Amino acid sequence: MDWRGASIQNIRLLVCNRCYDTPQAQLRAIVVPADPTPIMNARVQDYVTAATDYQTTSAATVYDTVTGLPIPSTTTYVTQDGSNLLMQETGNPTGLETGAIMPEQEDITYGVVLPVLSVSSNGTTIITVTCSAAHGLSTNNQVSVAGLSNVLACGFYSVTVTTATAFTYTVNTVIPTGALVQGNTIIQTAIVGLPYNFTQIPLTGP
Secondary structure (H helix, E strand, C coil): CEEEECEEECCCCCCCCCCCCCCCHHHECCCCCCCCCCCCCCCCCCHHHHHCCCCCCCCCCCECCCCCCECCCCCCCECCCCCECCCCCCCCCCCCCHHHCCCEECCEECCCECCEEEEEECCCCEEEEEECCCCCCCCCCEEEEECCCCHHHCEEEECEEEECCEEEEECCCCCCCEECCCCCCEEEEECCCCCCCCCCCCCCCC
16 A cells, blocks of 8 residues: 555555555645635835934024023933933943954954054044054944053944045044054954944943
8 A cells, every 4th residue: 555646545566464564655645735814904014114213413402582591302202111312322332342253244254453553542532543554444344442552442433434544433532642552452343233223333331
C-alpha cells in the first residue's frame, strides 16, 4: 500500500512480513489550505505621521508692550506620562563605550582609527581635529574621541567636515584654548543609532 495522490492504493508489490510497508508521505498530494480571512479595510500604517514629533525651535521671550510682562508660550509639549517635553539636551552622550563600537554595518567598516595630527580648542565649544592624511569623513559622520587632555572633549560626536584632512565637532562645555592631543589620544569612526528625525548624535548629559 502506498500513497497515490490523495488516497492510499494497493500497488501490488509483495513484501515479507519482516519488511516495512509504511506508505511514503512524500508521494501524498499537497493540499493547499484555504486563504486566510481578509482584514477589514486593510490600510498601510502611516509610520511617518505616527512617529512625527511637533517640536519647534525655541524663540526669544515675547513681552507685552503695555505691561512689560512676559507672555507665556501657547504651546506646551507633554509626553504620554505627563512630563514636559524639552528641546534637545546638550552634553556628552551617556551609555556609549569606545570599546563597543559596531565593527561593520552595510559593508562599511567602523572603528577605523584616524591619523590624528592635532586636536585643539579655540576657547569655545568647537573642537578642531587635523589629520596627517585624508580622513574620508563626510559631514554628520560620527567619531569616538578618547584620550584627550580635557575629558569634556571626549565622547561620541557628529562631525562637520571643513577640509579633506580636518573636521570639527561641538561639545557642551566651553573648552579653554589650547592643544588637547596626548600620546594616548585615539579618534575612530563610529556608528550610533539616532532618534527619529535626527541627523546628528544628540548631545545629552550634564
